[in-house]
Amino acid sequence: MDTQQLKLLAGLVRGLLQPSHPSLGHGQSLDLIAALPGLRNWPEVLAFRHRVAATELDTTSTSRLAFRLKKRFAVEMSPQELIEALSPPGAVVTRSTPHIWPAGPVPGVYVTTSQNAIDALLEAYEDATDGALIYAEHAGNRWAGSIDLGDYGLWSAGLDRVPSGTLLVVGPLQLDQQSWNDAADRLETACLHALTSGHRVAVLLDTPTPDTLHEDVRLMVASRPNHTDEETALIGVVTDDGELQARIPFARQWPMIELVPTTATTDALPTALLNPLRDALAERTNGLLLFGSADIKDHAGVELVAASLALTEHCGPAARIMPRHRSTPSKDWDVPEPIRQLNFLPSLESAYAQGYRRMIYHPGYTHAERLIEYSDDVLLISGTYGVDVADVFIGTARSGGVQDEESLLARVIAIASMVTIATNDGDTSLPNLFLASGHDVGALKKFKEVDEFLTAHRLLRWEDGLTRLLDTGAVTTEAVQEAFPRRHGIGAFLDEYAKKNGMAA
Structure with missing residues (x-):
């Protein structure tokens, strides 16, 4: 020049x-x-x-x-x-040779599920560059030649000033419903660093489906808001030997879904719930199907969720969504066999892209906005703690702080819950059921209004079943209080019942 x-x-x-x-x-x-x-x-x-x-x-x-x-x-x-x-008009703009490791692999994003692969890469990079600095998140910040990116990670100030070709280490990123959006943001930013600054970015990921890792990564980057061509920075993998190796194409077609008939039965559903649910689901293939149980346990309502699989096979292939990464992963498998048999996928987004149209999700880790987005095409099924149908719905809507509760309520097909109570003749169930029946819910703007609406429009009420048991002397007050451990209003119900029947409270 x-x-x-x-x-x-x-x-x-x-x-x-x-x-x-x-x-x-x-x-x-x-x-x-x-x-x-x-x-x-x-x-x-x-x-x-x-x-x-x-x-x-x-x-x-x-x-x-x-x-x-x-x-x-x-x-x-x-x-x-x-x-x-x-550059002159019409000139073909080519990427310049990286300042760091000019003879090394093409700048871009490389992925792996192995910490050992990252460790091998750090050693190989140090040897190839005669000790050039590495900028790393937790997956690589223990290396002697690393600069810790700290809390800001890829958004750290000054990172865009480091020499081109520098190695950035990102992760570990967890692929599950709770972390999906955050991981996608970080992958998109990794791609932007590779494209605009010519860096090499190694990303460590933790996923329940390593066989479709590359497809999930491409989906995450390509589905970000205002997406253009960021996924072109996705180049390849980090091998076990620490090599940055191209993978062509980076992502391939999703695997074919193997349709396997469910082993689920409707045994967990009492007749009072089974028949109305069967009729409500006969013509529906999309929406929200919400279950609740008064049992305080890790997978509340899971027996009802499993039973629903037998009523919804006409809706399409089913998958289970991983809500989060647990410190004790074995708890993910403490579910009925029909649910264990389903593919365990990292997100609604991934399951939808693969063609699944029934998804079992956890309401506590799934933003309500995602439910609104996918319930137009998918049957979304969940189980949670809840005595009343209103409890179950509010537990579903709470995650993500959705502002338009009526938008979510309008997508509900049915909400069912059960309370198991000990009687003189053994355990029995008190069902609670709401079925969508064409009511206008557009005027419901607050949780209180939604609560009152659902309570008033129940097809089955646990209060009616409990009153019959009390009338026949089949249950004791102690059994009732044990069956409703978290429901503060049960005391008021028993007081009202005693008052109506001239009994001492």
């Missing part, structure tokens, strides 16, 4: 800034363009022509210009965007 070329580039920079800074003068633009050869102003350009002659229009030089534009004029452009803006 020579001074005449720099003058031409200064004119282009002045044109870029003209809309936001119309008063920018010719001399100021010349001082700006001096950033390309790493000089402070135009007089230094004239004094150090050998520096100008050694300058190329690459990400290293445009990184300096990008910094100067941001600091002096609050204009943010990536180094790659500046290369494209300053």
